[in-house]
Each structure stands twice: as structure tokens, then as C-alpha cells.
Amino acid sequence: MTAPASAMTPASPGAGRGPGPAPGPGRGTGALDGDRLFLMLVGLTVLAGLAIFIAWPMIVVFLKSVAVGSGYGFDNYTKVFSAPKFWTIVGHSLTVSATVTVITVVLAFIYAYALTRSAMPMKWLFRGIALLPVFAPSLVQALGLVFLFGRNGIINRTFGLDIKIYGFWGVVTADVLYCFPQAVLLLVTALSVADARPYEAATVLGAGPVRKFFDVTLPGVKFGLLAAAFLVFTIAITDFGNPMVIGGDYTVLANEIYNQVSGQMNFQLGSVVAIVLLLPALFAFQIERIANRRQFALVGDRSVPLVPRRAPLFDGAMLAAATLIAIPILAVVGIVIYASFVKTWPYNMTFTLNNYTQNTAQNGLQSLWNSVVVSLMAAGIGVVLAAAAAWVVAKDKGPVGRVVNALGLLPAAIPGMVLGLAYVFAFNAAGGVMALLYDTLLMLAICNVFHYFSQGLLTASTSLRQISKSFDEASSCLGGSAFDTLRHVTVPLVLPTLISVGVFFFMRSMVTLSAIIFLISPGTGLAAATVMLLDDAGSTTHAAAFSTLIMAVVLAALAILKLVERLFARPGRPGA
Incomplete structure (x- = not known):
């Protein structure tokens, strides 16, 4: 859980009232x-x-x-950047983060869409399930996957399978589960802030549900989707717990910092890797905030709230989709409690x-x-x-x-x-x-x-x-x-x-x-x-x-x- 619901409001805290009211009758210069x-x-x-x-x-x-001996220089950066292993690790981090971002945003959008644009039952339950990963350390997702799909995992042993969960796909799966609540919270907010008038106009012009989705819904939440993507990317590229538990030999930047500092006592090189990890996080954070501000600027004070209407076929499809997404979350948390x-x-x-x-x-x-x-x-x-x-x-x-x-x-x-x-x-x-x-x-x-x-x-x-x-x-x-x-x-x-x-x-x-x-x-x-x-x-x-x-x-x-x-x-x- 990155923040309380109200913390998702993208407006800058610098916005707001002036320095204060004028002095009242009983208020002097002192x-x-x-x-x-x-x-x-x-x-x-x-x-x-x-x-x-x-x-x-x-x-x-x-x-x-940049500390070199008794002075300063960029020798540490040169040493790190000239090592082929470093660029392999950077590639690992970027590949994992990009993959996690795509999968998480797609799943979170479907889930948030079901919560906000359908009249499916038990929304309160699905909201609670979506938030389960934020109640535990990030590595719990990886721990649950090991109990399910590890060498002695219950699914592998029960069905005689040989699913190899350690490595790239293990880290991706664990990070998707870990990042999912943050993306859902942001996208629920974006999809909830909607004006009903464009939908009414599209209906009058004869547009069907698919046309309205691509011409009205997606353009209306594009900045929310962009904000969610960069938020997930930031969380994934900086995650430490999941790769430690389930990464195996697949090392990412966060783990390399830990290895350099705790394992090899290379504090200068660990600092270089830390600065490298900081750069994409800073960039993604700035893009996410810009996208958030643009998203909420799309809704004015004359907007008419969009209220979903009952449609049994559509609501049933949304319920089925949300259930399929919720099952892995419940399974991972449930197996940890069971174990x-x-x-x-x-x-x-x-x-x-x-x-x-x-x-x-x-x-x-x-x-x-x-x-x-x-x-x-x-x-x-x-x-x-x-x-x-x-x-x-x-x-x-x-x-x-x-x-x-x-x-x-x-x-x-x-x-x-x-x-x-x-x-x-x-x-x-x-x-x-x-x-x-x-x-x-x-x-x-x-x-x-x-x-x-x-x-x-x-x-x-x-x-x-x-x-x-x-x-x-x-x-x-x-x-x-x-x-x-x-x-x-x-x-x-x-x-x-x-x-x-x-x-x-x-x-x-x-x-x-x-x-x-x-x-x-x-x-x-x-x-x-x-x-x-x-x-x-x-x-x-x-x-x-x-x-x-x-x-x-x-x-x-x-x-x-x-x-x-x-x-x-x-x-x-x-x-x-």
C-alpha cells in the first residue's frame, strides 16, 4: 500500500490558499x-x-x-560501467520492470474497470482482495510462489509438474502481484472521475459499446494509464525482496547494491549502483506526477458523474474477469498462511x-x-x-x-x-x-x-x-x-x-x-x-x-x- 486513498490525489501540495486572512479587528501588527x-x-x-x-x-x-583515495573523481563509475556483468544486470532490471509494467497495468485496468464501470456484485470483497499484497512485505509474494511452484511446491508435487519458478518469470510474477494494488488504486481513481456527457453524446450518435470504449473511455484515462505504468515501473525496478527470494541467479540492480555493500564491502561501487538505480526512479516519478495532473485536469466543475447501469451479460463477464485475477492473489497469500x-x-x-x-x-x-x-x-x-x-x-x-x-x-x-x-x-x-x-x-x-x-x-x-x-x-x-x-x-x-x-x-x-x-x-x-x-x-x-x-x-x-x-x-x- 503506497498511501491512503486520499494520497492518490495528484494535485501538488503547493496549490491551495494564500498565506492567510487579513488581520481582524482585534489583531494588530504585533x-x-x-x-x-x-x-x-x-x-x-x-x-x-x-x-x-x-x-x-x-x-x-x-x-x-565519486570518492577516489583522498580525492574525488569518476573512477568508480568507469570501473562499474566497464564491467560486462553490470550491463547484464541493468538489462535484467529494465526487462523485468518493463514486463511487470505491461502485465500489471493490463490486469489492473481490467480489474479497476470491473470495479468502476460495471454493476457486478461483491465489489467490496474484490476491493479487499486487491489490497492484500500491501499488508505484507514484498517478498511474501515470492515466498507464496515458492510454496506453490517451487521444487517442493504443492502444485508441482500434486500434479507431477516441473514448473521452474526461480529466475526471470518468478521475479516477474511476484512483482506483478506486489505492484497490482498500487496500479488498481490509481486506475480506480482515474476511471471513477468520469463525465457522463460524452457517453450520452456517443450514444445519441449511434456509437456502440466498443466504439465508446476506444473513442471515449481510453482517451479519458490515458494519463491515468501512463501514471500507473510509470508508478509500477518505479516499484518494480526498485524492489528488493522478491528478487532475493525467487530470483536465483537472475540478479537485478537492487540485489547488486546489497551484494556489493553487504557481501563484498565495496561501498564506493555500491554507491555507484545506487545512483544508477536512482536515475530511472526519478525519471519515472516525474512522468507519473505530470500524467496524474493531466488526468484530473480533464474533469471540470460541470461534469456529470458517470453511474454504471446494470447489464447482466457485461456484469457477468466483468465478475468472471475479476475472479480470475483475484484467485492468484488469494492463492499466494493463502498458501503462506497455510504453510x-x-x-x-x-x-x-x-x-x-x-x-x-x-x-x-x-x-x-x-x-x-x-x-x-x-x-x-x-x-x-x-x-x-x-x-x-x-x-x-x-x-x-x-x-x-x-x-x-x-x-x-x-x-x-x-x-x-x-x-x-x-x-x-x-x-x-x-x-x-x-x-x-x-x-x-x-x-x-x-x-x-x-x-x-x-x-x-x-x-x-x-x-x-x-x-x-x-x-x-x-x-x-x-x-x-x-x-x-x-x-x-x-x-x-x-x-x-x-x-x-x-x-x-x-x-x-x-x-x-x-x-x-x-x-x-x-x-x-x-x-x-x-x-x-x-x-x-x-x-x-x-x-x-x-x-x-x-x-x-x-x-x-x-x-x-x-x-x-x-x-x-x-x-x-x-x-x-
Whole structure:
């Protein structure tokens, strides 16, 4: 799950209201100066956090890539680029990402089309199934495929097949399952924002369903399709967990970074590969944002919402298509849960709870508790920083607001593995407070916060833009300061959104792997990394148990969010 639903809104957080209302009768020059000072202090605090934990680490990782002896140069780039193996790995990454993009976008479009343009039953169930992959670490998709199609997979053994899942097609299949929810969320949004008038006009002109699909539907969502394609490409090319589990000898860029840094201790060469991986991610992110903005510009304030009508034949076809797509998602998640209760896969399929109770060499359940603690810290820190940054961007139209906006959106284009490696270089040898933070759960929480900061910022900004500026004007007229307005008006109005942002940070911190893989130590192990270590050690059923526990914790957090949303869904509240 890349973000809460509202985070998919493509408008820039820099858009919105002006710097604030004019002074009211009880507000003098001194009060305005106090408001400006408060805004400046909040803005500079947020800016300092973004500079320390985003800008500085990225500068350091670049400097590391050009460090040669006691000076700087591009010898490391020359060494990497001159190796034939490197270009083979680049080709692997691009081929996998392109293949995953095509397959995922096609399947996600069919699925989203069934959810938005048909009247098929049980849409709520299919929406839930589509989101299942975001409740677990990415490598769970690969783990499930191994249980199904591996050398000892249940399908291979049951039907006497010899499906070879390791390698290119294994990585592609796992990444398609992992990227599918993000593409569906984006395409559902694009297909939901539709104007009924062009369809009515096409019907009057005698156009049939096929003609309307190609002449009206596809042109209307072309930018949504483009945005989905580049979003999926970015996720696929930066994924680390699935290739580690199911890639075999098929190495991609994310794995090469891990091999260079953790396996061979070649930090300079690892930095070069990290910079190379960063470039296509940055490019894809920019194209995705441009496409998103164009998509929503197609719908005006006079648009008539398109409501699907019942058509038994079409609805049945859409239901069948959605079911066929949902079955593999359910099968992969279901087989992992099933394997977690098996004694010894696949030789002794006796039911057991030992996989949940036995302490393992990889810190046992301590890593799960560490993940919960880190996720709670990330939720708290992330909500405060994202809300503060969104408020600064909305109120400060000067250089501080613009820089906060730019730096706040940058993490969306930075692969998690690159950010984690940058933290190692920037803070491992740092002195002072940073030396105290390194190798702690708090540092892991901070890394997760800034890894997913862009989505939190976009969500909070969207909610702030929905608040009428008349609230600020009324507070100012009554003599309230900017702090008073923020505390007594703004925060209560956006509290449901802030809770949603907190749950988002919690959920993503529970399942992330790439951003923290270089930062963990024996004392700060996290559950997602433990799943990878257990699978690597051959303890697949223990890995399945840890995966199931992670999914249970994330689903519990989501249930709490839904409960809170119901409590806040009262008449008169924004978004109620």
C-alpha cells in the first residue's frame, strides 16, 4: 500500500490558499508579527528535518560514489560501467520492470474497470482482495510462489509438474502481484472521475459499446494509464525482496547494491549502483506526477458523474474477469498462511503451532516486537512532520514553503534501498547526536518516516485544502493567533486524516524491507528482515509464520482506522 486513498490525489501540495486572512479587528501588527514568527519557526524546523534526513544523506551517497583515495573523481563509475556483468544486470532490471509494467497495468485496468464501470456484485470483497499484497512485505509474494511452484511446491508435487519458478518469470510474477494494488488504486481513481456527457453524446450518435470504449473511455484515462505504468515501473525496478527470494541467479540492480555493500564491502561501487538505480526512479516519478495532473485536469466543475447501469451479460463477464485475477492473489497469500501451520514443508504436513512459538536464531518474536515499536514511533513522528510540512506549504508562499514542498516530495522518487544506504554513509561515522541515534530503533523509525514522507505530505495537504479559509478569517477576527487557529480549528477538522496518515506510516513501516536492510543489527532486527533471513536459512515455515503475524498486525491497525473513521463520520465534519 503506497498511501491512503486520499494520497492518490495528484494535485501538488503547493496549490491551495494564500498565506492567510487579513488581520481582524482585534489583531494588530504585533499579533501578525507573532504569526509570521510562528510560521517561520515551524517552517525552518521542518526544513531542517528534511535537510538532515533527506538532502544530506543523498549528497553523501553521491560523494561516496565519486570518492577516489583522498580525492574525488569518476573512477568508480568507469570501473562499474566497464564491467560486462553490470550491463547484464541493468538489462535484467529494465526487462523485468518493463514486463511487470505491461502485465500489471493490463490486469489492473481490467480489474479497476470491473470495479468502476460495471454493476457486478461483491465489489467490496474484490476491493479487499486487491489490497492484500500491501499488508505484507514484498517478498511474501515470492515466498507464496515458492510454496506453490517451487521444487517442493504443492502444485508441482500434486500434479507431477516441473514448473521452474526461480529466475526471470518468478521475479516477474511476484512483482506483478506486489505492484497490482498500487496500479488498481490509481486506475480506480482515474476511471471513477468520469463525465457522463460524452457517453450520452456517443450514444445519441449511434456509437456502440466498443466504439465508446476506444473513442471515449481510453482517451479519458490515458494519463491515468501512463501514471500507473510509470508508478509500477518505479516499484518494480526498485524492489528488493522478491528478487532475493525467487530470483536465483537472475540478479537485478537492487540485489547488486546489497551484494556489493553487504557481501563484498565495496561501498564506493555500491554507491555507484545506487545512483544508477536512482536515475530511472526519478525519471519515472516525474512522468507519473505530470500524467496524474493531466488526468484530473480533464474533469471540470460541470461534469456529470458517470453511474454504471446494470447489464447482466457485461456484469457477468466483468465478475468472471475479476475472479480470475483475484484467485492468484488469494492463492499466494493463502498458501503462506497455510504453510505457517505446517510442521515440515512439504514432508510432514501435520498441523502445528510450533512455527509461532519456537524461538529462532534470528531473534524470534523480538524482531516482531521491534517492528511494532518502530512502526508506532514512525506513525507518531510521521504524522507531526507531515502535518507541519503541509501547513507550512499551505501558508508560506515564500522560499521556505517552496523548498519544503520540493524536498517533501523528493522521497517518493528515492528507492528505499538507496535511502537506507545513504543513511549508513551519512550517520554511521557522524558525531554528536547522530552517533547516538545510529543503530537504534529510533533511527529505523526516522528512516521509515522519510522513506514514505511524500505520501503523508500529499494526504495532509489534500485535507488542508478542503478546509474553507473562512475558518481562518473567523478565528483572526476573534483575535486568535495562528497557533490558536491551528490548535483549536485546523487540527480538529483534519484529525481523521491525520489518524489515517499515522496508520499509513505504521502499516508501511511494518512491511518495509529495502529501506532498513542496511540499518538493522542483531539488536535491532525487524520482522520483515527476519522473514528474509529465515527463508535464506531454509526455515520456510517459520518465515511463513512471521509473514502471517505481520499481516495480522497490519490488518489490526487497519481495523482500528476503520473504527476511528466511523466515530468521526458525523454530520458537519469535512469528508463525513
